[in-house]
Amino acid sequence: MASQTRQWLLTNPPVADIKLSGDDATFSLVTKELPPVGPNQALVKTLYLSNDPAQRTWIQKDQDPERLYLPPVQKDTPMKAFGICEVVQSEAENLKKGDLVLTEANWTEYSVQDAAALRPVQPDPEHGIKPTHFLGSLGFTGMTAYWGLVDVVRTTASDTVVVSGAAGATGSMVVQIAKHLVGCKRIIGIAGSDEKCRWVESLGADTCINYKSKSFKEDLIKATEGYVEVYYDNVGGEILDLMLTRMKRHGRIAACGAISNYNNGNEKQISNWNEVIFNRIEIRGLIVLDAMPKMGEIMETLSKGVKDGKIKMTEESETIVKSKFEDIPSTWMMLFQGGNQGKLITQLV
Amino acid sequence: MASQTRQWLLTNPPVADIKLSGDDATFSLVTKELPPVGPNQALVKTLYLSNDPAQRTWIQKDQDPERLYLPPVQKDTPMKAFGICEVVQSEAENLKKGDLVLTEANWTEYSVQDAAALRPVQPDPEHGIKPTHFLGSLGFTGMTAYWGLVDVVRTTASDTVVVSGAAGATGSMVVQIAKHLVGCKRIIGIAGSDEKCRWVESLGADTCINYKSKSFKEDLIKATEGYVEVYYDNVGGEILDLMLTRMKRHGRIAACGAISNYNNGNEKQISNWNEVIFNRIEIRGLIVLDAMPKMGEIMETLSKGVKDGKIKMTEESETIVKSKFEDIPSTWMMLFQGGNQGKLITQLV
Structure with missing residues (x-):
């Protein structure tokens, strides 16, 4: 022993x-x-x-x-x-x-x-x-994705959703939940390589954009033509700042993570704050702890999604x-x- | 002619x-x-x-x-x-x-x-x-103050409220509405001179802090001990960034204006974004145009406030x-x- x-x-x-x-x-x-x-x-x-x-x-x-x-x-x-x-x-x-x-x-x-x-x-x-x-899809990660998307920013089938960190643990679950459980109109992922993007698309994103590409900004603008109702933010920083300019009037942002900030000390980051005002954007921070009262219900929904083959566990x-x-x-x-x-x-x- | x-x-x-x-x-x-x-x-x-x-x-x-x-x-x-x-x-x-x-x-x-x-x-x-x-208290300005405070961030008597630009047109109305119509627990103004601060206090703020003072940050931290439920933001920028650190868990921010941004080109500004996540802050941009369906009702409330002597028109x-x-x-x-x-x-x- x-x-x-x-x-x-x-x-x-x-x-x-x-x-x-x-x-x-x-x-x-x-x-x-x-x-x-x-x-x-x-x-x-x-x-x-x-x-x-x-x-x-x-x-x-x-x-x-x-x-x-x-x-x-x-x-x-x-x-x-x-x-x-x-x-x-x-x-x-x-x-x-x-x-x-x-x-x-x-x-x-x-x-x-x-x-x-x-x-x-x-x-x-x-x-x-x-x-x-x-530890992931059927743990806090899956709960975070579901809670943020469905409860915090009230995403429905009529919404177009952008997800950053889409190839990450939470993001890849957001994509699948948005596509296969909520049935969102259109899902746009943002990830860090072409290979990851193809994977995100295989999970259900209509398109996925490589933020390391030189044409990222143009690509995102094109993909979000007409603007979007929901942005699920896992990264903060520059991508969040750009997304402020791509939200529909009264759009909703789930502020779930800010991985781009975590190692940067105290750098200033947002230059498009006026967009929050002009377009009456709603932003809500979220932590999975708040989901605890609904944990049983959410885990049941996710487990059913797995058993029905809607959430992939490959x-x-x-x-x-x-x-x-x-x-x-x-x-x-x-x-x-x-x-x-x-x-x-x-x-x- | x-x-x-x-x-x-x-x-x-x-x-x-x-x-x-x-x-x-x-x-x-x-x-x-x-x-x-x-x-x-x-x-x-x-x-x-x-x-x-x-x-x-x-x-x-x-x-x-x-x-x-x-x-x-x-x-x-x-x-x-x-x-x-x-x-x-x-x-x-x-x-x-x-x-x-x-x-x-x-x-x-x-x-x-x-x-x-x-x-x-x-x-x-x-x-x-x-x-x-x-043009002011009984016009779009008063409407903006009331709509933002009462409808957009759902302020009630149990809330402590911070208002920036508190000696400005909208801010001075927010202070009065919070104090004399909503009956908020505590109201903290932020303004640009000691003289303005004394005036804001005369309108109903429990205290008002001069953001041009060297001790501003310390003064604000002291005034917001225990944190606050509501921040009515008329200025954006550094004061908004600081206020992110002074919000209670699940606190609400009315993003009404950002006068500190308007002449600054495209400067980056927010360094405390993590607070939005950690403390599940809700931020809502607002424009008075959204209040139009409630215009009659709000104007009646404000006019009554004036006639009852609750809103000062000096x-x-x-x-x-x-x-x-x-x-x-x-x-x-x-x-x-x-x-x-x-x-x-x-x-x-």
């Missing part, structure tokens, strides 16, 4: 760029003793880690805890992350060795957890549902990176380098 | 700063023949002109007409402005010489107008209601500048120099 674990601690909360090495490295690897497993607790081993752009916001230097939606990661404590773990030893009635659970695994190999904090996950091979899907909808424990931070960094298609998952080997 | 009129034309639509003189002056003064007064028309003389920050947005160079909420002013046509005029000659049944009317007077001395475009105004000296009030709630026709542009420019308290009105002399 493991009595020690390796952990990645947050040692230097970053202001802008993440540093993977050097005296001021953002994270450091340590080995710690594990506490004994008490009653109603379990020792779990981390199998898969969820990689989320939002994690970057949890570690920002001097982040005011009152302004974040959950407690920021404290200096010299383990980096926070959701993960799928296997129960190694259980002192809880409802858990047995070998069970798979979803929990705040953090960047640790092993951890002792209260059973109440462990949510059993049930893969369903008949419908192609694997454990990792509970190899391509996840980027699973087999990583040594030492490589957790560099695998996570792929998020900010456009290295993933669909959910980026670390499989510890 | 006048057969000619002087007019100020928009000759060089500005990109950033307005130029009052030189070869590339924004406006130029010309004299034109007046057309004959036809049936159902009237010749009117402009007495008072409304000065509005929004006028700056109507003349922006290369403004895409599709993206503005009304037709932009075309090069070499008269500068658009609302005004109170006196009927000089009438060929319409419902109008007689000496009647006062509200209309799109533009920067002209005289104009021939269709009677249908002239809205008679009735001053009410008993309640202190003067003709100029129909000398101090307008800045009336007696100007020669030649000085119309420089009087208008006072808006951008913080030269007015309450509505800025040009009285032609």
Whole structure:
């Protein structure tokens, strides 16, 4: 039985760029003793880690805890992350060795957890549902996509929708939900390569535009001729600024993420604010925590979508990176380098 | 009877700063023949002109007409402005010489107008209601304030409200409506001088903060301790950016104006966008045109407020500048120099 674990601690909360090495490295690897497993607790081993752009916001230097939606990661404590773990030893009635659970695994190999904090996950091979899907399409990611699109900005079949980060975990679910569950009039994805764009189109986008192309601005303007009702924003920054000029009068923007901001310090970004006024744009920030009261309902809708074949759960909808424990931070960094298609998952080997 | 009129034309639509003189002056003064007064028309003389920050947005160079909420002013046509005029000659049944009317007077001395475009105004000296009030508190300005605060961001008595441009035409009405009609919990104004701030407090703000003070940021943070539910934004830019950090979770922002942007070209401005996401802020742009279906109801509420003594209509709630026709542009420019308290009105002399 493991009595020690390796952990990645947050040692230097970053202001802008993440540093993977050097005296001021953002994270450091340590080995710690594990506490004994008490009653109603379990020792779990981390199998898969969820990689989320939002994690970057949890570690920002001097982040005011009152302004974040959950407690920021404290200096010299383990980096926070959701993960799928296997129960190694259980002192809880409802858990047995070998069970798979979803929990705040953090960047640790092993951890002792209260059973109440462990949510059993049930893969369903008949419908192609694997454990990792509970970190993505059938987890917080899928919930975020559905909640933002359907509840927060009230998207209906008559809407044309633009989605940025469309090849990312949330964006690729937004595209599928918009197309196959809501039945939107037209869906325009924005992603970071031609290959990703073709994949986004295979998920249901009517078109997908490569923001790294020289003709991006012209391409987007052409694709949004007549303007659009809904913009689901996962990236913030320049693409958001441009999209302000492409919204229909009384259009709605779901502000879900701003990955383009997270490593840029405090750069100023929006130049088209007048559009918000002139065209009476409605913008709503969203965090999946607000969806908790509707969690059961949303998860049922998504599971049904999977079983009906409307939401695709193929190899391509996840980027699973087999990583040594030492490589957790560099695998996570792929998020900010456009290295993933669909959910980026670390499989510890 | 006048057969000619002087007019100020928009000759060089500005990109950033307005130029009052030189070869590339924004406006130029010309004299034109007046057309004959036809049936159902009237010749009117402009007495008072409304000065509005929004006028700056109507003349922006290369403004895409599709993206503005009304037709932009075309090069070499008269500068658009609302005004109170006196009927000089009438060929319409419902109008007689000496009647006062509200209309799109533009920067002209005289104009021939269709009677249908002239809205008679009735001053009410008993309640202190003067003709100029129909350009401000009892006109589009008062409507904008009420519509934005009450309808667009659904302000109620339990809300704490911050208002920028609080000594301006719209802001000073927002303060009064919030305090005396809605009965908000707490009202915090932001204005450009200590003198203006004391006036804003006399209107009903619990406190008002001078944004030109060195301690502005600290003062605002202190005044908004515990954060606020509603921000009524008349200025955009840095103050909006700071206010994003002072909103309560699920707070609402009425994006009514952005006077700080109008002359700045295309400068980037917002650095705290993450706050919109983390704290699920709702932002809604607004234009008073959307309030038209409720115009009767809102005007009745405001008139009753005036008659009940809840909305103050004192000398101090307008800045009336007696100007020669030649000085119309420089009087208008006072808006951008913080030269007015309450509505800025040009009285032609």
